Amino acid sequence: MNTVSTIDVGALGKVGVLFGGRSAERDISLMSGAGVLAALRSRGVDAHPFDTGLRSLAELAGEGYDRVFIALHGRFGEDGSLQGALEQMGIAYTGSGVMASAIAMDKIATKMMWLQKGLPTPTYAEIEAGAELAPVLAQLGLPLIVKPPHEGSTIGITKVEQADAFQAAVDLAARFDDVVLAEQFITGREFTVAILGAGSGARALPICEIVAPQGNYDYQNKYFTDDVQYFCPAALDAALGAHMQRLALAAYRALGCEGWGRIDFMLREADQQPFLIEANTSPGMTGHSLVPMAARALGISYEDLCLEILAGARLKLQQGQGQ
Numbered sequence: 001m002n003t004v005s006t007i008d009v010g011a012l013g014k015v016g017v018l019f020g021g022r023s024a025e026r027d028i029s030l031m032s033g034a035g036v037l038a039a040l041r042s043r044g045v046d047a048h049p050f051d052t053g054l055r056s057l058a059e060l061a062g063e064g065y066d067r068v069f070i071a072l073h074g075r076f077g078e079d080g081s082l083q084g085a086l087e088q089m090g091i092a093y094t095g096s097g098v099m100a101s102a103i104a105m106d107k108i109a110t111k112m113m114w115l116q117k118g119l120p121t122p123t124y125a126e127i128e129a130g131a132e133l134a135p136v137l138a139q140l141g142l143p144l145i146v147k148p149p150h151e152g153s154t155i156g157i158t159k160v161e162q163a164d165a166f167q168a169a170v171d172l173a174a175r176f177d178d179v180v181l182a183e184q185f186i187t188g189r190e191f192t193v194a195i196l197g198a199g200s201g202a203r204a205l206p207i208c209e210i211v212a213p214q215g216n217y218d219y220q221n222k223y224f225t226d227d228v229q230y231f232c233p234a235a236l237d238a239a240l241g242a243h244m245q246r247l248a249l250a251a252y253r254a255l256g257c258e259g260w261g262r263i264d265f266m267l268r269e270a271d272q273q274p275f276l277i278e279a280n281t282s283p284g285m286t287g288h289s290l291v292p293m294a295a296r297a298l299g300i301s302y303e304d305l306c307l308e309i310l311a312g313a314r315l316k317l318q319q320g321q322g323q
Helices: 024-043 057-062 081-089 098-105 107-116 136-139 163-174 219-223 238-256 292-298 303-310 316-320
Strands: 014-019 045-051 067-070 124-127 144-147 158-160 182-183 186-194 208-213 229-231 260-268 274-280
Touching: 014 098, 024 045, 024 303, 024 316, 057 081, 067 081, 067 303, 081 098, 081 316, 098 107, 098 274, 107 124, 107 238, 136 158, 136 163, 136 182, 144 163, 158 163, 158 274, 163 182, 186 238, 186 292, 208 292, 238 316, 260 292, 292 303
Parallel strands: 014 045, 014 067
Antiparallel strands: 124 182, 144 158, 144 182, 186 208, 186 260, 208 229, 260 274
């Protein structure tokens, strides 16, 4: 990817900033999109807003965009469906392609890919409607985490500390997904690693640590309070930090991600073992968001971060077919 100083803004053409959408994370996407739009315009980009929750793909095709910045989170924007439509329309887009987006959006598929590559992630179980929960408790123990595998921003997630609370947690997650993910709870510190680029050229940004009130990094604390503390760069032993960055890059590449993204970790308190939790292929770009925070730690402004991500927009499938 070109550095910001060598990016020809005029060559980027007419740019659409895709935001809003129809997922449970719509409100966050509206904030991300507003920030990205203002940032790109401040750098002289011919950028225009496009809310995919209010306007159709036919309208998108008719706008004449040369490329788009995807500032959508969750379903219908981060899950590969929109990426496939953009490939069909021939509009270059930011972030990962169809397959990587779809896999990363599915937390169960993500864990299967990581485990196949020998990467550390907490033990888990899939729970289908009507399944017996006792075997899952026996397998995972308590506490455990229950979550819908296709949602983000901690939507539908419950930490289960007592067996009699397990069913209610499953029922909550099942409101969002047909299959529920139950996962061994890792007691320790929470971190995230932002990544820019693709393939061998991808680079990990400084690690950020997240310290939430009572360890509760939920939707409200993520976006609407100032109660969460962030430390970036995180206070980590240099060797451990480098190991976590290597793991993040390996996790990112295992899914086929590109452009930009974020890999979330838990560091187990007992033995300082890092565990991969999930991947985000279209992370938040709000005032509380972690990728801009990591970029700032390297002296990269929010505006230049947005410009660098936009400059990397491309069609993945056509290039892969040599067209």
